[in-house]
Amino acid sequence: MSHASDLYQELILDHGRKPRNFRALEGATARADGHNPLCGDKVTVYVRVEGGRVADVTFTGAGCAISQASTSLMTEALRGKTLEEVEALFGRFHALLTGTPADEEETEALGKLAAFAGVAEFPMRVKCATLAWHTLRAALASGAAPAAPVTTE
Amino acid sequence: MNRASRTPAGGPAPAAAAAPAPRPFDPRRVRAEFPILARAVRGKPLVYLDNAATTQKPVAVLEALDGFYRAHNANIHRAVHTLSQEATLAFDAARETVRRFLNAADAREVIFTRGTTEGINLVAQAWGRANLRAGDEVLLTTMEHHSNIVPWQLVAAERGAVVRVVPIDDAGTLDLDAFHRLLGPRTRLVAVGHVSNALGTVNPVADLARAAHAAGALVLVDGAQAVAHARVDVRALDADFYAFSGHKVFGPTGIGALYGKRALLEAMPPWQGGGDMIRTVSFAGSTWADLPSKFEAGTPDVAGAVGLGAALAWFSALPFDAVAAHEADLLAHGTEVLSRVPGLRLVGTSPHKASVLSFTLDGVHPHDIGTLLDLEGVAVRTGHHCAQPVMERYGVPATARASLALYNLRDDLDALVAALAKVRALFPL
Numbered sequence: 001m002s003h004a005s006d007l008y009q010e011l012i013l014d015h016g017r018k019p020r021n022f023r024a025l026e027g028a029t030a031r032a033d034g035h036n037p038l039c040g041d042k043v044t045v046y047v048r049v050e051g052g053r054v055a056d057v058t059f060t061g062a063g064c065a066i067s068q069a070s071t072s073l074m075t076e077a078l079r080g081k082t083l084e085e086v087e088a089l090f091g092r093f094h095a096l097l098t099g100t101p102a103d104e105e106e107t108e109a110l111g112k113l114a115a116f117a118g119v120a121e122f123p124m125r126v127k128c129a130t131l132a133w134h135t136l137r138a139a140l141a142s143g144a145a146p147a148a149p150v151t152t153e
Numbered sequence: 154m155n156r157a158s159r160t161p162a163g164g165p166a167p168a169a170a171a172a173p174a175p176r177p178f179d180p181r182r183v184r185a186e187f188p189i190l191a192r193a194v195r196g197k198p199l200v201y202l203d204n205a206a207t208t209q210k211p212v213a214v215l216e217a218l219d220g221f222y223r224a225h226n227a228n229i230h231r232a233v234h235t236l237s238q239e240a241t242l243a244f245d246a247a248r249e250t251v252r253r254f255l256n257a258a259d260a261r262e263v264i265f266t267r268g269t270t271e272g273i274n275l276v277a278q279a280w281g282r283a284n285l286r287a288g289d290e291v292l293l294t295t296m297e298h299h300s301n302i303v304p305w306q307l308v309a310a311e312r313g314a315v316v317r318v319v320p321i322d323d324a325g326t327l328d329l330d331a332f333h334r335l336l337g338p339r340t341r342l343v344a345v346g347h348v349s350n351a352l353g354t355v356n357p358v359a360d361l362a363r364a365a366h367a368a369g370a371l372v373l374v375d376g377a378q379a380v381a382h383a384r385v386d387v388r389a390l391d392a393d394f395y396a397f398s399g400h401k402v403f404g405p406t407g408i409g410a411l412y413g414k415r416a417l418l419e420a421m422p423p424w425q426g427g428g429d430m431i432r433t434v435s436f437a438g439s440t441w442a443d444l445p446s447k448f449e450a451g452t453p454d455v456a457g458a459v460g461l462g463a464a465l466a467w468f469s470a471l472p473f474d475a476v477a478a479h480e481a482d483l484l485a486h487g488t489e490v491l492s493r494v495p496g497l498r499l500v501g502t503s504p505h506k507a508s509v510l511s512f513t514l515d516g517v518h519p520h521d522i523g524t525l526l527d528l529e530g531v532a533v534r535t536g537h538h539c540a541q542p543v544m545e546r547y548g549v550p551a552t553a554r555a556s557l558a559l560y561n562l563r564d565d566l567d568a569l570v571a572a573l574a575k576v577r578a579l580f581p582l
Contacts, residue, residue, distance in 0.1 A: 004528050008521075008579055039520045039536055040550025062550070064518035065580070122524055 016065030034135030197530025217463030247462030272396030352501030353509030404464030408457030
């Protein structure tokens, strides 16, 4: 693959331009800040967990198209998921980004997140796509306590 | 062609006598001496525009490294066998080449280091710890690379000294009025970049040194970005210390040099202990070797020094004025064609500038620019360029930076602009 449109698929460009769920979340049960010092990307992820499921998840911040789109699509993908399902999805997503998806079924289970498959050819950009996920996981792990900021370095 | 590249790696340095007659400078022919520039990246011809990060290496340097390891490799000093003598001679010849390159008075004023960063840390630790007192001031500038900021913060914190910062204007030019205001009786050292890596600004180092000396302060010059573009004469600049890296001037990574005035170096304590830097060692106490060994503990990068010597000999044999004119033409052409790209903003537009075109593009993050240019075979740097205070000054998290070397052509800049048009197509304004 060496075409820009393979990496920057229309779905990614669209979410990069118009990120969904881009707002602070009132009534969040947890939040965390993430930072990639190499490029200055910053994200704050807000999450409301109810009955062991992600009831709502939103974000604010600024970054490259890959990180903005990844965060936006993550918020769409996680609504209603149990915390175990969140972890499983992250595992599949990470495998996709690092070029080691288990099989086609695994990739299929990612839904729209499969659009990030092209990142695997750009190892330097994996952190752009995973910053939001690491930040979300830090928020979930912290529970009600304020999470320590996440940094990719 | 009296080419240094034809000198056997282990042989003595070319006689310092008559400078070779300047030969015509043909950037296309020089470019052909760099094998890596012929390779493809992602199916496209490589357009290498990341020279401020590191320069590529000519065959002369590759052969010197290879030749040293194939024919002369041994540890230097002490041993009496032939290889060790050859390696020692080659190492000493490289030091002499660096001396000539910097126009230092004495080869003992040239300390081999791992690079600019180590050179600055050496001065901060050896000179700074011995000389900085509580309330003393070290004067830096906003445009310094982190390697000319953090070593001073470390020693200042230890000694109770204060780091003060000379601001820059919107073009990226040093605010000289502020410099003269900030330079005072407490200033012990001015540490300044010769050329800014993030902005390309060339600082008036000789003027700064004159003022600093009049105020009783020393001057350290970070020459990392200058050596491949400017004629460096440490005596004309009257720099007290001048640090640079070999890899930014067509030499290998892992080797660089620190120039220091002899009296200063002699008065400084060593900063690392080990072999080669001692005169005598006993458990009652040790005594130090003379310059330059006092600051070169442990086995040095002998092959690296030989490679650096080859790089400087190769570079010095080029007609400098013609090289400078070519680079000025590239910078002017690059500035012109980039300025026509919709939504592009150049960061760093000082009238005194060298070889760096830092920019932002409205609506596109620098990392996306970097990846999309890479898909076109165009290598630029994106990020904060280890100059976060500069990014803060301009209110941007990062920039994209094209930086030039003597082997670049106008075609490279045209390829950059063509690739930026593709970026714009994907990210319309």
